[in-house]
Amino acid sequence: MGDKGRPAPKGRVPATIYDIARITGVNPSTVSRALNQPGRVSASTEQRIREAAADLGYRTNPMARALPTGKTGTLGLLVSDLTNPVYFDLVRGAERVAREHDTMLVFADSQESAELERSTAERLQIAVDGLLLVASRLEDAQIQELAAAKPLVAVNRPVPGVPSVAPDVRPGMIEALDLLHGLGHRRIAYLAGPEASWMNGMRWVTAHDLAVDRGMSIAEIQSSAPTREGGTDAFAAVMAADVTAVLAYNDLVALGLLGACLEHGVAVPRDLSLIGFDDIFGADLSAPALSTVRCSWGDMGERAVAKLLGAIQDGDASGAELNLPTEFVSRASVAAPGR
Amino acid sequence: MGDKGRPAPKGRVPATIYDIARITGVNPSTVSRALNQPGRVSASTEQRIREAAADLGYRTNPMARALPTGKTGTLGLLVSDLTNPVYFDLVRGAERVAREHDTMLVFADSQESAELERSTAERLQIAVDGLLLVASRLEDAQIQELAAAKPLVAVNRPVPGVPSVAPDVRPGMIEALDLLHGLGHRRIAYLAGPEASWMNGMRWVTAHDLAVDRGMSIAEIQSSAPTREGGTDAFAAVMAADVTAVLAYNDLVALGLLGACLEHGVAVPRDLSLIGFDDIFGADLSAPALSTVRCSWGDMGERAVAKLLGAIQDGDASGAELNLPTEFVSRASVAAPGR
DNA sequence: CTGAAAGCGCTTACAG
DNA sequence: CTGAAAGCGCTTACAG
Numbered sequence: 001m002g003d004k005g006r007p008a009p010k011g012r013v014p015a016t017i018y019d020i021a022r023i024t025g026v027n028p029s030t031v032s033r034a035l036n037q038p039g040r041v042s043a044s045t046e047q048r049i050r051e052a053a054a055d056l057g058y059r060t061n062p063m064a065r066a067l068p069t070g071k072t073g074t075l076g077l078l079v080s081d082l083t084n085p086v087y088f089d090l091v092r093g094a095e096r097v098a099r100e101h102d103t104m105l106v107f108a109d110s111q112e113s114a115e116l117e118r119s120t121a122e123r124l125q126i127a128v129d130g131l132l133l134v135a136s137r138l139e140d141a142q143i144q145e146l147a148a149a150k151p152l153v154a155v156n157r158p159v160p161g162v163p164s165v166a167p168d169v170r171p172g173m174i175e176a177l178d179l180l181h182g183l184g185h186r187r188i189a190y191l192a193g194p195e196a197s198w199m200n201g202m203r204w205v206t207a208h209d210l211a212v213d214r215g216m217s218i219a220e221i222q223s224s225a226p227t228r229e230g231g232t233d234a235f236a237a238v239m240a241a242d243v244t245a246v247l248a249y250n251d252l253v254a255l256g257l258l259g260a261c262l263e264h265g266v267a268v269p270r271d272l273s274l275i276g277f278d279d280i281f282g283a284d285l286s287a288p289a290l291s292t293v294r295c296s297w298g299d300m301g302e303r304a305v306a307k308l309l310g311a312i313q314d315g316d317a318s319g320a321e322l323n324l325p326t327e328f329v330s331r332a333s334v335a336a337p338g339r
Numbered sequence: 340m341g342d343k344g345r346p347a348p349k350g351r352v353p354a355t356i357y358d359i360a361r362i363t364g365v366n367p368s369t370v371s372r373a374l375n376q377p378g379r380v381s382a383s384t385e386q387r388i389r390e391a392a393a394d395l396g397y398r399t400n401p402m403a404r405a406l407p408t409g410k411t412g413t414l415g416l417l418v419s420d421l422t423n424p425v426y427f428d429l430v431r432g433a434e435r436v437a438r439e440h441d442t443m444l445v446f447a448d449s450q451e452s453a454e455l456e457r458s459t460a461e462r463l464q465i466a467v468d469g470l471l472l473v474a475s476r477l478e479d480a481q482i483q484e485l486a487a488a489k490p491l492v493a494v495n496r497p498v499p500g501v502p503s504v505a506p507d508v509r510p511g512m513i514e515a516l517d518l519l520h521g522l523g524h525r526r527i528a529y530l531a532g533p534e535a536s537w538m539n540g541m542r543w544v545t546a547h548d549l550a551v552d553r554g555m556s557i558a559e560i561q562s563s564a565p566t567r568e569g570g571t572d573a574f575a576a577v578m579a580a581d582v583t584a585v586l587a588y589n590d591l592v593a594l595g596l597l598g599a600c601l602e603h604g605v606a607v608p609r610d611l612s613l614i615g616f617d618d619i620f621g622a623d624l625s626a627p628a629l630s631t632v633r634c635s636w637g638d639m640g641e642r643a644v645a646k647l648l649g650a651i652q653d654g655d656a657s658g659a660e661l662n663l664p665t666e667f668v669s670r671a672s673v674a675a676p677g678r
Numbered sequence: 679c680t681g682a683a684a685g686c687g688c689t690t691a692c693a694g
Numbered sequence: 695c696t697g698a699a700a701g702c703g704c705t706t707a708c709a710g
Contacts, residue, residue, distance in 0.1 A: 014465070014488065016703055027681045032705060042679055062466055063411070064703035066402045067686040074466075082446065083427035085620065091422050095448060104462055107421065107446040109434060123443055126353070127401055127413075127466070149353065255624065281424065285594065287626030355687055366697045371689060381695055403687035406702040 015056035023052045035060065074104040075308060076128040078121055080135050082109040085280040086250065086297065090134065090155070093301025101309055103129075112225075114138055114196060125150050130308045137196040151311040155304045157198040158320045163311060165304045165321050166199075169206050172293035172326030176247065176275050177210045179328065183336040185245045185273065189219040191234055191257065193226045193249030200249055203277065207247050219243060223253055231256020235264065244273065244337035251276035251283045251292055258286055258333070269335035279329050288332035295326045354395035362391045374399070413443040414647060415467040417460055419474050421448040424619040425589065425636065429473065429494070432640025440648055442468075451564075453477055453535060464489050469647045476535045490650040494643045496537040497659045502650060504643045504660045505538075508545050511632035511665030515586065515614055516549045518667065522675040524584045524612065528558040530573055530596065532565045532588030539588055542616065546586050558582060562592055570595020574603065583612065583676035590615035590622045590631055597625055597672070608674035618668050627671035634665045 017031040024031070026045060034041040034049040041049075052058075066072045077094055079087050091107070098105040108124050110117030114137040121138075125131050130151035136143055140159050146152055147162045154164035180188060190207045193200035204220060211218035219241045223230040231253035238246055238257060248254035254276030261268050268274055268288055276283060279294035303321065356370040363370070365384060373380040373388040380388075391397075405411045416433055418426050430446070437444040447463050449456030453476040460477075464470050469490035475482055479498050485491055486501045493503035519527060529546045532539035543559060550557035558580045562569040570592035577585055577596060587593035593615030600607050607613055607627055615622060618633035642660065 018703080028703090029682080029705075030680055032703095033680085036705085040679080045679085059461060059465060061703055062462070063402045063405045064686095065705075067406065067688090067703080068705045070686085072402070072466075076445075082421065083424075083430050083620075085422075085424065088422035091448070095450065104459070105447070106415075106463070107448075108444070109430070109446075111434065120443070122398060123401070124445070126398060127411075281422075282621035282624050285621050285624040287624075357687080367687090368689075368698080369696055371687095372696085375689085379695080384695085400687055403702095404689075406687080406704090407689045409702080 014061070015053075015058040016061070017058075019056055020049060020052045020058060023056075024048045072127060072129055073102075074106055074128050075130050075132065075305065076124040077105055077107050077132045078110060078117065078124060078134065079107070080110050080112050080117070080137060082107060084252070085282060086252075086278045087134065088281060089297035090301040093298035094132065094305045095301075097302045097305040097309075101305075103305075103309070105305075110137070112137070112194075118142060121146055125152075130312050132304050132308060135197065135199060137194065151308055151315075153304045153308045153311065155300055158322055163307055163319060165300050165307060165324065167295035167300065167324040167326050168322055169203055169293070169295070169326050170210075172295070172328050173203075173206050173210055175328035176291075176293055177207070177214060177216070179330070179334065180245050180273065180275075181214045181216060183273075183334070185216065185337055187217045187219075187243045188245040188247065189221050189238060189241045189243040191221050191223055191231070191238065191246055191248040191253055193223065193253065197226075203247075203249060221246075223249065226250055227252050228256035228259070231258070232260045235260035238272075239266070245275070245334070246272060247275050247277075249277060251278050251280045251290060254290055254292070254333075255282065255286055258288075258290065267338070269333050270338035273335060273337070274333040283329075284331065286333075291331045291334045292329050293326050294329050296324050299324055353400070354392075354397040355400070356397075358395055359388060359391045359397060362395075363387045411466060411468055412441075413445055413467050414469050414471065414644065415463040416444055416446050416471045417449060417456065417463060417473065418446070419449050419451050419456070419476060421446060423591070424621060425591075425617045426473065427620060428636035429640040432637035433471065433644045434640075436641045436644040436648075440644075442644075442648070444644075449476070451476070451533075457481060460485055464491075469651050471643050471647060474536065474538060476533070490647055490654075492643045492647045492650065494639055497661055502646055502658060504639050504646060504663065506634035506639065506663040506665050507661055508542055508632070508634070508665050509549075511634070511667050512542075512545050512549055514667035515630075515632055516546070516553060516555070518669070518673065519584050519612065519614075520553045520555060522612075522673070524555065524676055526556045526558075526582045527584040527586065528560050528577060528580045528582040530560050530562055530570070530577065530585050530587040530592055532562065532592065536565075542586075542588060560585075562588065565589055566591050567595035567598065570597070571599045574599035577611075578605070584614070584673070585611060586614050586616075588616060590617050590619045590629060593629055593631070593672075594621065594625055597627075597629065606677070608672050609677035612674060612676070613672040622668075623670065625672075630670045630673045631668050632665050633668050635663050638663055 017028045020031045021028040031049055034046040108120050110120050132153050134155040143159045154162050156166050158164045190204050208218055221237045223234045254274050276290050276292040279292045283290040283292050356367045359370045360367040370388055373385040401411055447459050449459050471492050473494040482498045493501050495505050497503045529543050560576045562573045593613050615629050615631040618631045622629040622631050
């Protein structure tokens with residue numbers, strides 16, 4: 001690479017199989033075979049073709065290949081917000097498996113908007129072999145429509161008839177509620193996430209049932225957004241609810257609420273115990289460090305890509321997996337109620 | 340949407356302009372014109388064509404369009420690590436401008452590997468109209484080669500002959516060093532980032548010169564990675580350096596070092612003052628909160644996309660902008676040296 | 679083992 | 695205003 005002279009002039013036109021064919025004196029179809037179906041061509045021609053390709057810096061044009069084959073060799077991963085730390089491990093897990101299968105992964109971001117999610121999904125879908133839809137805000141029917149067009153795996157949310165991967169929130173939440181109950185908490189609240197989020201509904205229902213089972217009261221408090229700001233904004237509502245502990249939809253919301261508490265002189269955990277969800281980057285940084293229910297996002301990423309790849313190859317779209325384990329991570333933000 | 344009957348069967352084949360042409364009784368070329376060059380076709384035909392397109396749920400196939408035109412309508416953004424909070428604002432800024440121009444943005448991640456960066460860039464490049472290369476680990480020559488093939492903008496690093504956008508670190512660092520000096524610090528250290536990072540070199544050189552100007556000594560300490568682990572691992576080396584303040588390559592490293600200090604009973608800021616870079620998500624969460632030099636990543640994202648779009652349209656690849664301002668953000672991790 | 683041809687879905691001069 | 699044709703770069707039956 002360094003110095004084959006200075007960089008080629010701007011308009012450099014990429015080499016095609018026709019260039020290679022001309023140089024080596026064979027038919028373009030032979031070039032295509034030599035490059036893609038090793039063994040289908042005599043060793044010596046293949047050799048010459050490969051050399052010429054290397055000389056010309058040939059790269060096969062994925063667009064052109066996609067037209068006749070319908071395969072692009074890339075997968076799309078669409079999340080509601082790429083800049084949400086929740087997705088870090090998911091991204092890493094997905095990349096790990098994609099890399100192993102020599103598949104390129106491209107990411108896109110629907111910016112928490114269902115409308116944008118839909119249009120982005122459609123646009124992305126046509127340029128990839130399959131789509132991973134993470135924490136979708138779409139309706140089941142819309143997801144089913146997308147899934148009908150091309151292989152798709154829903155992540156962090158089951159959709160009837162569509163392959164999916166999601167965590168089982170119960171184990172982690174049982175740990176959390178047992179701990180709260182054991183410490184003496186009897187009135188708690190769930191600080192909710194987006195209404196359109198399936199996972200929010202799941203967390204609320206599970207928390208509710210587990211709390212009731214244990215003879216605790218539980219209030220649902222709305223938040224304006226699943227972000228730190230959303231948590232901060234909910235401070236007054238939380239105070240008004242008169243509870244001793246809060247389970248937040250996610251760590252971002254919990255951290256936002258934590259910040260507001262500190263600012264208003266509400267001591268955590270003495271006056272209020274706080275539990276988040278996801279164990280994101282930063283959850284252990286706060287003071288007090290945030291207790292949280294962790295799901296294996298890394299595993300979800302791996303499983304989801306593996307499943308999608310399977311669906312693409314064999315058309316095998318085996319159903320839902322709703323069983324990735326969760327666990328409670330105990331940190332300083334939880335204690336016995338102070339009064 | 341909802342219920343046009345149940346979702347179409349899996350293999351549903353997308354409608355093409357030929358389908359529309361057949362239904363409306365015109366030539367496919369007319370369909371193409373009606374859809375893309377409003378006005379070039381009689382109002383009534385255009386009308387009929389649009390209706391048929393809507394009926395069939397027609398979406399133009401970007402691959403097929405890209406072949407004759409060479410344009411895909413999408414931009415690629417390649418970063419060294421998508422899960423690094425540093426890039427949050429960059430991503431948002433880039434998306435803002437892309438959306439305004441009805442351009443799709445796809446993201447990819449080189450996982451901190453120069454080799455992977457190169458191959459990903461090449462692969463991505465052929466599927467997009469232009470590439471944003473963020474904090475590249477490649478050599479100038481390699482970047483120049485990529486830039487020769489297709490419009491490219493380097494972000495957070497200038498490259499000779501390649502359009503770029505990068506911050507001017509001096510203003511923020513002057514504030515930081517003036518503060519340290521004023522507080523009485525005389526022996527400080529720079530905890531370095533990746534050697535291959537242009538920005539790391541820039542920060543070191545600037546810190547060095549400014550420190551020397553002020554009669555302070557400054558040591559360079561290596562870190563194993565630009566992550567929290569990298570900062571933690573550097574604890575012993577920092578202690579050995581016998582300094583009263585540390586400037587870290589970035590906030591992640593600073594937060595890692597901070598954690599190690601607390602763990603080993605080194606009080607921050609009394610025993611050691613700490614300053615990071617970038618003001619990432621979480622920098623204000625730690626205890627003590629981290630002082631840091633903030634650059635306008637959001638602006639960089641916006642400018643970079645605007646510049647790339649310009650380069651694609653007019654071939655106008657105006658040069659480097661090395662002037663995005665930085666500022667010091669003062670938080671609790673800095674104080675006068677304690678002994 | 680390899681060539682010649684047709685086709686993937688679209689765009690765009692070129693005619694009329 | 696619209697049709698017919700050629701071409702973008704590749705793949706893949708079909709022959710030989």
